[in-house]
Amino acid sequence: MTTLPAADLQLPLFVYAQRESLTGKSAWRSLQEHYRDRARHFQLARLFAADDKRGESLTAEAVGIYLDYSKNLVTSETMALLMQLARQCGLPDRIEAMFRGDRINLTENRSVLHTALRKPASERLVVDGQDVVAEVQQVLRRMEGFARQVRSGQWLGHTGLPIRHVVNIGIGGSDLGPMMAYEALRPYSHDDLTLHFVSDVDGAAMLDTVRGLPAEQTLFIVCSKTFTTLETITNATAARAWLVQQLGAEEAVARHFVGVTTNIEEAQRFGIDADNMFGFWDWVGGRYSMTSAIGLSTMVAIGPEHFRAMLEGFHAMDEHFRSAPLESNLPVILGMLTVWYTNFFGAASQAVLPYSQHLKRLPAYLQQLTMESNGKHITVNGEPVDYQTSPVYWGDNGINGQHSFYQMLHQGTQLVPCDFIGLCQPQQALGQQHELLMANMFAQSEALAFGKDADQVRQEGTPEALVPHRVFEGNRPSNSMLLQQLTPYSLGTLVALYEHSVFTQGVVWNIDSFDQWGVELGKQLAKRTARELIDHQQPLHHDSSTNALIRRYRACSTATQSAARRQQAA
């Protein structure tokens, strides 16, 4: 955690703080009027009936992603007002400031340069006297050398055997991106290598993973930006003990552990060899780090060439975000639509529904990206907001969702804008199953938008008593995104699309999307509580609920331990 002297914060705050509150801006007030007088009465069926080109005009396309936002509760007037709001919030300048390396992470006084991680090697970006692109490329080349050795079987374990299993130990941004990418790009993965991910400090996670793994062919990649995260260090310590016990030699650690971190000293203290360390920089936020060395497991799985293709996809979307007019800028459109539903329709959540088995971890990845970034109620000026910020992002593989929570999307009482994501071509075809999959995606967005009225239900011969139950009101908004195919490149474009949508929202809400102070208190309390759970003599000074829970836990665990001892003795 960085604690900054107040003086350090003066300059950036002065530059970026918005003097006029969001709700005082003229575009905000125009949107309020627009909502009150017109938009809250919008009916998608009527909007489509009035304009037979709507399904083609309210679309945008860039770097291989086709975005259809016509099934949203908007008109071209709404979109124009939203873009006006984005401009009044200074979005174009803020985009430039981020790409330039200004310290836009105000509360930590840091640049935000994940976009530099995917810049082509031929470019330069000098920040604080350092060419960050050159530094990035240097680490990438080391990662490539290492990945090639592991993939080709040249990197040998302690007993001289090649690596067959790679265990990524990390949590949050040091886990979710690599895990999501591994799932998404399985068809690109090396046949002889299996990746595993351990994040949870629940011992079951590590035990389940190592059970049956051949230690002599297993490599652990310990990923932690700070190298102080309790869960990761605890799991890495357990993994090291397991390895040493299995192979009977402390020296084995050098061939079976690599570290990815910004905190080289701490990783060395842990026992990771300097040669086995891959660094990155404090200007890469954890949830924005899958294109840094945190992506080492991804690179080992899919190979350096595919990893570079993924970086190119990210970069293509970065450039689009930086240069396209706001009106046709995919991340801006997506971000401003979220602002529209959150702040004017009062939507509290946003569903992400990929129609792709391989994108099944995308919603989990996006939960951290969106909510750790924008789940805040204090503006960069240090004042509480008087409007809502991040909605709850949630979702699952769309087809599975249809048989689980879509009932609520269609007939529940809450408005839940949906992002449908589909592919024109499957990674691997199986008969006509892809057509069936995509038919479902198109059908769901159509059903949500247009529903089915009582007359239609009656015409189907439905008994009168059931009619109200079988009516679909429709008018439920969604975006549909089509990618040609799921490739390393297109995955990069998709993830960068959401990164920049989150940025857009954060700029409008005038919050720092790049800190995460809200995770600290729980961590501090857990440390103290862990001591109390281990040492039952420690006095308890919590509230009465927490004290009672701890006492109950102590009693249960003591009883279980005594029973286990009795069983052993018998």
Ligand SMILES: O=P(O)(O)OC[C@H]1O[C@](O)(CO)[C@@H](O)[C@@H]1O
């Ligand atoms: O990579 P680290 O430093 O272990 O942090 C892991 C995760 O923990 C968090 O700091 C939240 O506690 C995330 O922002 C981060 O991605």
